[in-house]
Amino acid sequence: MNVNEQPHEALVKLLPWYVNGTLDESESHIVAEHVEHCDECAEEVAELRDLELAVMAVGKEEALPEFDGVDRVLAEIAEKGRRKEGGARIFRFPPARIAMWAAIAAALVFAIFIPRYLNQPAMGEMATLQDSSSDQYQFLKMVRGDNMTTITPKPGQSALQFKIELHLGISVRPSRDYALLRCELKQTPGDKPLAIANGKAVDEAFGVSFPSDDLASGYYYVEVYGLPAQSPSQEYKLLKTYGFKLERQ
Amino acid sequence: MFASGKTITYNWANSACEVELSRETNWIQSIAKGDLKAFETLCRSYQKRLFGYLLRMLRSRETTEEVMNDVLHGIWQGAARFSGASRPSTWIFSIARHKALNRMGRKKPVITDEVSDDHMPDASDNPEDGLIHKDLVKMALGKLSVEHVEVVELTFYSGLSYQEISEIVDCPINTVKTRMFHAKQQLRAILGRVKP
Numbered sequence: 001m002n003v004n005e006q007p008h009e010a011l012v013k014l015l016p017w018y019v020n021g022t023l024d025e026s027e028s029h030i031v032a033e034h035v036e037h038c039d040e041c042a043e044e045v046a047e048l049r050d051l052e053l054a055v056m057a058v059g060k061e062e063a064l065p066e067f068d069g070v071d072r073v074l075a076e077i078a079e080k081g082r083r084k085e086g087g088a089r090i091f092r093f094p095p096a097r098i099a100m101w102a103a104i105a106a107a108l109v110f111a112i113f114i115p116r117y118l119n120q121p122a123m124g125e126m127a128t129l130q131d132s133s134s135d136q137y138q139f140l141k142m143v144r145g146d147n148m149t150t151i152t153p154k155p156g157q158s159a160l161q162f163k164i165e166l167h168l169g170i171s172v173r174p175s176r177d178y179a180l181l182r183c184e185l186k187q188t189p190g191d192k193p194l195a196i197a198n199g200k201a202v203d204e205a206f207g208v209s210f211p212s213d214d215l216a217s218g219y220y221y222v223e224v225y226g227l228p229a230q231s232p233s234q235e236y237k238l239l240k241t242y243g244f245k246l247e248r249q
Numbered sequence: 250m251f252a253s254g255k256t257i258t259y260n261w262a263n264s265a266c267e268v269e270l271s272r273e274t275n276w277i278q279s280i281a282k283g284d285l286k287a288f289e290t291l292c293r294s295y296q297k298r299l300f301g302y303l304l305r306m307l308r309s310r311e312t313t314e315e316v317m318n319d320v321l322h323g324i325w326q327g328a329a330r331f332s333g334a335s336r337p338s339t340w341i342f343s344i345a346r347h348k349a350l351n352r353m354g355r356k357k358p359v360i361t362d363e364v365s366d367d368h369m370p371d372a373s374d375n376p377e378d379g380l381i382h383k384d385l386v387k388m389a390l391g392k393l394s395v396e397h398v399e400v401v402e403l404t405f406y407s408g409l410s411y412q413e414i415s416e417i418v419d420c421p422i423n424t425v426k427t428r429m430f431h432a433k434q435q436l437r438a439i440l441g442r443v444k445p
Contacts (some may be wrong), residue, residue, distance in 0.1 A: 013429070014411075020410070023410070051386070051405065059406040069318055069321055077325060148332075
């Protein structure tokens with residue numbers, strides 16, 4: 001994909017974040033190349049840099065050097081003797097209140113989650129996976145109306161397939177930065193893939209499907225690779241590693 | 250073509266951004282266990298950015314100080330519920346926004362920075378040619394709606410990405426971009442005359 005093919009209107013909207021330096025590397029590269037050849041955008045960038053300086057100057061002027069909010073809150077917390085309790089407020093609740101909240105939570109689970117789960121179609125189940133963090137990998141949370149951390153196919157669904165939508169909005173713009181995306185399903189990162197699927201970019205997310213009838217319960221990883229739009233070497237680049245737990249009943 | 254089964258090196262976890270992210274996440278986890286030192290470190294690193302953001306939304310220093318107090322307590326009390334599903338900065342600014350909106354719901358924001366057109370600072374006040382006069386910027390920001398000014402503030406003062414802003418203000422990315430576009434148009438209408 002040629003940089004010049006990127007619509008000017010789309011790139012103009014990225015300029016504020018190009019100026020504040022938060023675009024990811026590939027996005028920033030595309031914008032920089034465009035700005036180099038577009039007088040209108042170059043002028044806009046200069047104007048935005050002025051605005052950024054002014055906004056920062058206003059902010060610095062207004063930030064009270066004598067503002068003692070942190071000290072005050074620290075003193076208040078210390079005074080309340082919360083050092084040992086930390087943030088775990090729930091344990092300060094009386095048992096009756098804990099029981100009440102537990103009952104409400106249980107009722108919500110049964111009222112909302114269970115009917116949706118039972119109504120899931122046998123084929124083409126949607127598993128929308130979102131970022132979560134762990135020490136080593138970015139684990140995914142499955143969202144199917146409710147937050148879940150585990151994918152649980154129904155028993156006896158031998159032909160069940162997952163359609164996994166990976167929302168990569170945080171640092172990857174598949175449709176702009178990468179000509180192709182592909183996902184590899186693995187039991188261990190770096191190993192030979194159990195399945196490979198090519199993703200179809202739709203806005204800022206793309207979906208892939210893996211046949212999961214042969215997968216046993218356990219932890220799995222999805223490695224997402226992208227073929228950079230401007231890559232002369234045509235080499236895929238590892239973008240992210242996701243993980244999820246599959247639980248068969 | 251991609252060669253399946255090749256050795257893969259995970260280099261993304263080593264980036265400065267990831268390290269910072271990990272450090273802030275560790276602080277929040279420590280706060281959840283009652284670590285006041287971690288709380289102080291985290292709050293001090295965010296204090297100025299949060300204050301600037303809240304002041305722009307609430308437009309009153311006194312109210313901002315009060316809400317800032319609530320936000321810091323919110324961080325302390327909510328640390329145990331931080332799941333890591335979002336970035337620490339997103340989580341912290343979301344608390345701030347929630348507290349600010351609650352306050353605004355109870356009491357209309359007091360506009361203290363607004364300057365009448367008669368007293369609008371002139372470009373000639375600016376000793377440095379080409380730069381936008383900060384008093385004029387302050388006045389212009391005061392004229393923007395809360396939805397517009399918070400996007401400008403989170404972008405240029407707090408230095409957040411559009412994805413993070415999208416999560417904080419709880420609207421689609423395209424809405425963030427559109428709000429920024431309109432905010433720029435309004436700012437340009439006011440600030441245009443100071444441009445060389």
